[in-house]
């Protein structure tokens with residue numbers, strides 16, 4: 001029904017420009033997902049299947065969800081996000097039925113990207129199933145694999161999964177034709193951190209005479225090992241700190257000392 005379809009489908013606003021670093025992953029997604037979705041007739045003509053699934057794997061906060069949102073937005077297709085554990089909660093009803101329902105909705109909303117976040121919760125290793133009992137019943141796993149296998153390339157539905165723990169995903173789900181393309185999404189190197197900081201600092205009010213380039217040059221060597229989510233949090237905290245330090249001012253500005261204070265605080269609590 002239309003009401004159900006509307007409740008699941010979303011329209012992300014994230015673009016490639018909102019994602020710092022990850023050049024390699026972005027360009028692979030453009031080749032694998034965006035081109036076939038934009039030019040289905042070309043792929044059909046040369047007999048290339050656009051029936052594919054992609055797994056994004058890597059630590060929390062590195063941009064996996066952003067990438068999935070951006071690929072949908074930039075390809076101009078519908079986006080159907082599923083939080084892995086939600087599949088087993090009440091709102092979608094019987095889990096097995098939910099899996100069927102999700103793919104029904106996706107086919108009707110095609111072209112569409114279905115995004116399974118925390119895929120390890122949906123299709124855990126078999127040994128885990130035994131330990132956790134009822135969390136992810138085998139029939140749900142089987143239903144998902146059956147949906148993936150039954151998908152026709154011309155259906156214009158592409159599945160993308162994300163996980164922090166690839167080793168916890170049932171290998172059966174990782175085979176070609178299922179979530180068969182594996183793209184690593186890691187913490188940013190220097191250039192990536194610089195881009196991410198530039199994105200999150202856009203429009204921020206800086207102290208007198210201080211430039212954005214100076215702030216970034218100061219922060220990049222001091223943020224080794226931080227993820228995109230950590231960097232976003234750092235900028236938010238710096239803005240809050242500027243407010244606190246300068247409550248009387250109607251116009252709080254960020255300067256190097258504010259960032260250093262926040263970094264020192266982060267190091268202390270880490």
Ligand code: ATP
Nearest residue numbers: 018019020060061062063064065066196228229232
């Ligand atoms: P999880 O595995 O915990 O779901 P994730 O890898 O999906 O994490 P996201 O949800 O995409 O991470 O990122 C969380 C937030 O961190 C984003 O909303 C964004 O503010 C920031 N962020 C993470 N990575 C990047 C990036 N590469 N560029 C810009 N912002 C980023």
